[in-house]
Amino acid sequence: MLSFQHPWWLLLALLPLLALWLLRVPRKGLHRLTYRLEIWIRAARELNLLQPRGHFLRDLPLVAALLCFSLVPSGPRWGARRGAGTLLVVLDRSPSMGASLGAGRPGKDRFTRALEILESRMGALPPGLEVRVLGAGGPRLLREDGRAGEFAPLAERLRSWGVASRGRARLEQVLEGLAPLGLPLLVLSDFAGPEKQAPGKAPPCSVRWVRVGRPLPNGALLEGLLLPDWPSPEVTARFLVRGSLLGRSLVVRPAQGGKVLARLALSFPPGRKGAERVTLSWERAAGPVRVSLEPGDAFPWDDTLLLEPPPLPALRVALREGDPGEGPSPAVRALLEGLTAGKGKIVEEDQGPDLVVVEGGRLPSPIPQGPGPDWLLLGTSLEGVTLPGRLEKPRVGSWDMGHPLLRGLDLSQLGIRWALKAREGGAAGRALVRTSRGAPLLLVRKGPPKVVHLLFFPGRSTLGAQLLLPRFTHRCLSWFSGIDPAGRRGRRPGGGRPDPEESDLSSLSLPPPGPRPSFALPGEPLGPPLLLGGLAFLAFWVFLAPSGRKRRS
Amino acid sequence: MGFLSDDPLLPALCDELLLVTRRLRAIPEEGGRGWKGGWVARGPFKEHRRYVPGDEPRRVDWHAYARTGELYVKVFEADRGEVLPLLVDLSASMEFGSPPRWRLALRAAAALVYAGLALLERVDLVLTFGGGRWSALSLRGGGDLREGWLFLEGARPGGRGSAAEALRSLLKGRRGGTLWWVSDFFPLDGRALDQAVERRFRVRGILPLVPQDGNPRLPGTVRLRGLEGEGEAPLRATPKLLERVVRLWEGEMERVGARLAQTGGGLYRLRPSRTVEDLAPSLV
Numbered sequence: 001m002l003s004f005q006h007p008w009w010l011l012l013a014l015l016p017l018l019a020l021w022l023l024r025v026p027r028k029g030l031h032r033l034t035y036r037l038e039i040w041i042r043a044a045r046e047l048n049l050l051q052p053r054g055h056f057l058r059d060l061p062l063v064a065a066l067l068c069f070s071l072v073p074s075g076p077r078w079g080a081r082r083g084a085g086t087l088l089v090v091l092d093r094s095p096s097m098g099a100s101l102g103a104g105r106p107g108k109d110r111f112t113r114a115l116e117i118l119e120s121r122m123g124a125l126p127p128g129l130e131v132r133v134l135g136a137g138g139p140r141l142l143r144e145d146g147r148a149g150e151f152a153p154l155a156e157r158l159r160s161w162g163v164a165s166r167g168r169a170r171l172e173q174v175l176e177g178l179a180p181l182g183l184p185l186l187v188l189s190d191f192a193g194p195e196k197q198a199p200g201k202a203p204p205c206s207v208r209w210v211r212v213g214r215p216l217p218n219g220a221l222l223e224g225l226l227l228p229d230w231p232s233p234e235v236t237a238r239f240l241v242r243g244s245l246l247g248r249s250l251v252v253r254p255a256q257g258g259k260v261l262a263r264l265a266l267s268f269p270p271g272r273k274g275a276e277r278v279t280l281s282w283e284r285a286a287g288p289v290r291v292s293l294e295p296g297d298a299f300p301w302d303d304t305l306l307l308e309p310p311p312l313p314a315l316r317v318a319l320r321e322g323d324p325g326e327g328p329s330p331a332v333r334a335l336l337e338g339l340t341a342g343k344g345k346i347v348e349e350d351q352g353p354d355l356v357v358v359e360g361g362r363l364p365s366p367i368p369q370g371p372g373p374d375w376l377l378l379g380t381s382l383e384g385v386t387l388p389g390r391l392e393k394p395r396v397g398s399w400d401m402g403h404p405l406l407r408g409l410d411l412s413q414l415g416i417r418w419a420l421k422a423r424e425g426g427a428a429g430r431a432l433v434r435t436s437r438g439a440p441l442l443l444v445r446k447g448p449p450k451v452v453h454l455l456f457f458p459g460r461s462t463l464g465a466q467l468l469l470p471r472f473t474h475r476c477l478s479w480f481s482g483i484d485p486a487g488r489r490g491r492r493p494g495g496g497r498p499d500p501e502e503s504d505l506s507s508l509s510l511p512p513p514g515p516r517p518s519f520a521l522p523g524e525p526l527g528p529p530l531l532l533g534g535l536a537f538l539a540f541w542v543f544l545a546p547s548g549r550k551r552r553s
Numbered sequence: 554m555g556f557l558s559d560d561p562l563l564p565a566l567c568d569e570l571l572l573v574t575r576r577l578r579a580i581p582e583e584g585g586r587g588w589k590g591g592w593v594a595r596g597p598f599k600e601h602r603r604y605v606p607g608d609e610p611r612r613v614d615w616h617a618y619a620r621t622g623e624l625y626v627k628v629f630e631a632d633r634g635e636v637l638p639l640l641v642d643l644s645a646s647m648e649f650g651s652p653p654r655w656r657l658a659l660r661a662a663a664a665l666v667y668a669g670l671a672l673l674e675r676v677d678l679v680l681t682f683g684g685g686r687w688s689a690l691s692l693r694g695g696g697d698l699r700e701g702w703l704f705l706e707g708a709r710p711g712g713r714g715s716a717a718e719a720l721r722s723l724l725k726g727r728r729g730g731t732l733w734w735v736s737d738f739f740p741l742d743g744r745a746l747d748q749a750v751e752r753r754f755r756v757r758g759i760l761p762l763v764p765q766d767g768n769p770r771l772p773g774t775v776r777l778r779g780l781e782g783e784g785e786a787p788l789r790a791t792p793k794l795l796e797r798v799v800r801l802w803e804g805e806m807e808r809v810g811a812r813l814a815q816t817g818g819g820l821y822r823l824r825p826s827r828t829v830e831d832l833a834p835s836l837v
Contacts, residue, residue: 031775031776031777031778031785032771032775032776032777032778033648033649033777033778033779033780034649034777034778034779034780035646035647035648035649035737035739035779035780035781036739036798036802037777037778037779037783037784037785037786038740038783039739039798039801039802039805040777040786040788040794040798041786041788042801043794043797043798043801044786044788044794046797047791047793047794047797049788049789049791049794050786050787050788
């Protein structure tokens with residue numbers, strides 16, 4: 001985009017055009033009508049006075065040169081987008097900004113939080129960007145100027161403002177006064193934004209509201225969520241973006257930079273309001289990734305997410321079937337294959353780093369405390385202690401629905417042929433599933449290491465014949481690997497999410513989509529190229545086009 | 554009222570034109586038929602018609618005047634064939650000049666109509682606008698003079714193209730005679746002229762001159778446009794160019810005059826200040 005530092009000097013460019021119009025373009029009065037045009041042409045041709053068509057084009061290089069020279073003083077620059085390199089910040093100083101943020105943040109009020117937000121976001125802006133902070137909401141309007149790259153002293157001055165003790169200088173009036181400037185405007189306030197003031201009316205195009213103290217999703221890339229598809233070789237994530245984004249792409253790159261891992265062009269039906277969910281996948285081996293929207297805009301901090309796919313867990317599985325001589329039941333085999341993504345083998349004893357299968361053998365006694373592989377136990381022994389007896393056809397009575405292992409599972413239809421008797425508590429862990437008589441069926445120890453002990457045998461139950469098996473396998477994976485089954489949300493770069501109050505995935509009541517505010521660096525100066533171009537045009541006119549002028553003279 | 558009716562000089566000009574024409578017709582050296590050539594009673598009597606100014610006094614039936622107290626002229630059978638066919642070019646090119654040529658042309662046509670109605674039995678008037686458009690009016694006797702002038706006053710130039718169609722309509726069913734043709738004759742309408750030659754008509758061209766014909770003035774660099782949409786040409790006007798243009802145009806008019814002379818007629822240049830002297834020879 002072309003911008004000018006001194007736009008008034010553009011009036012100079014009118015002079016050559018005016019001269020061209022006055023001197024070269026025949027005016028209405030210079031037209032003459034004749035009935036003997038043929039004779040005129042014949043006579044002019046005989047005397048070599050006929051001006052060829054487009055003769056004035058020969059002087060166009062001169063006009064172009066003058067145009068180039070006249071454009072230079074206006075300071076043209078190429079590459080700057082709307083906004084001319086100045087960011088206006090309106091900081092609300094109204095008394096309500098002195099309210100505390102509430103529990104968890106003692107001693108911190110909304111004004112302090114607004115300054116923190118502002119300071120954190122200055123780092124994402126071009127260092128040379130001029131920042132003008134206006135303090136509104138008090139008895140009078142305050143102003144401080146600075147640059148984004150040297151924000152610390154400016155922040156100190158802003159802190160000295162403090163919160164106004166009385167009065168609210170009409171924030172709306174200040175905004176209305178600033179709107180005609182067309183500059184990108186960042187408003188930090190606990191005040192309801194224009195979308196709340198006038199429902200259905202789009203906010204001014206270059207205004208970004210940051211609500212301090214209350215949730216308000218305000219960015220373009222609103223949320224990122226890792227989907228629980230571990231241990232697939234690909235990471236899949238779901239993103240929540242504004243439905244008004246057209247012509248932009250969601251791009252995934254390694255966090256440290258590098259080639260694009262995945263890209264998705266965003267195109268939604270026109271007029272779509274609110275948010276849209278899109279899904280992207282990329283290689284797990286890439287590690288932490290940075291997800292951003294391209295091309296970016298003036299407020300990139302909330303259009304970038306960092307996602308860290310969890311590493312593959314070092315899971316050890318110990319199996320012990322109670323029936324000597326029998327191999328693993330299909331349900332156990334399926335459970336194992338699910339846990340190991342088909343990489344593991346069921347053998348007598350595997351000392352590999354990821355999997356230990358002990359079948360018909362002995363378990364380590366006791367399972368060592370502290371960091372190490374986790375354990376999934378199926379067998380009649382726990383830490384070397386043979387369980388005392390068994391329960392015939394126990395019925396599932398209750399289970400902990402809130403535990404990650406059992407979240408969303410319905411165990412009421414699970415039929416069990418027989419189960420082991422065991423005690424809970426201590427090293428054995430807590431019972432998550434109980435029979436109708438209160439006997440434990442599933443023991444869990446939080447660890448580390450994490451231990452899950454099934455007191456019933458999948459091969460002696462209906463687990464393998466129900467959809468419970470893949471779901472339970474998935475819950476085991478999530479619990480062992482530390483991935484919340486609901487997924488892991490991305491965080492904003494630069495030390496966590498800058499303002500957790502601003503985003504809420506569950507809240508889709510977004511402000512009406514409008515044009516994205518944008519500004520950028522002033523762009524590359526066009527003065528030198530224009531000078532060179534003007535000289536070239538002049539040389540062309542002087543040296544290459546004189547023949548036509550001579551003919552005319 | 555129109556510019557012809559409001560012209561105070563036009564009646565006097567017409568009377569003078571008629572007078573000079575009669576005088577010339579009486580002079581054999583000027584191409585006339587002698588003093589009797591102005592009028593003779595030819596053939597049997599056909600009818601009376603009302604006398605109008607300009608009628609030959611010798612055609613007045615004094616006996617009828619004695620009986621009725623009103624003036625009537627005699628019309629004979631032999632008078633029926635004496636027609637003045639008049640073709641007036643009103644194409645867009647006639648807008649040239651100041652005053653425009655079409656005004657001079659219509660003024661000349663008005664005088665010709667006057668003289669024609671006085672000297673001959675009928676005037677067939679055709680105004681051609683080019684592009685196949687024309688208007689025609691047939692006038693008989695002095696009583697139609699006013700109608701003829703009103704017809705001329707309402708005409709305005711416009712259009713382009715040949716007058717051949719109009720001429721064919723004008724000369725339909727006739728062979729031999731004289732055709733009066735008022736035009737700027739640039740370029741000469743060859744198709745129309747061929748029509749006249751084919752029917753053995755003598756063509757007497759009347760060219761109303763405007764001051765710009767012989768003295769064109771252009772300001773420096775100018776863009777010339779043809780009045781009939783011939784295009785345009787940017788050029789710089791120099792004295793040499795103006796002189797050359799006049800010379801070429803004179804040459805062109807010479808060629809037109811020679812071409813019309815081949816038909817037995819000629820080209821009569823009508824100067825604004827000497828209308829009678831220039832127009833009367835064409836009527837002899």
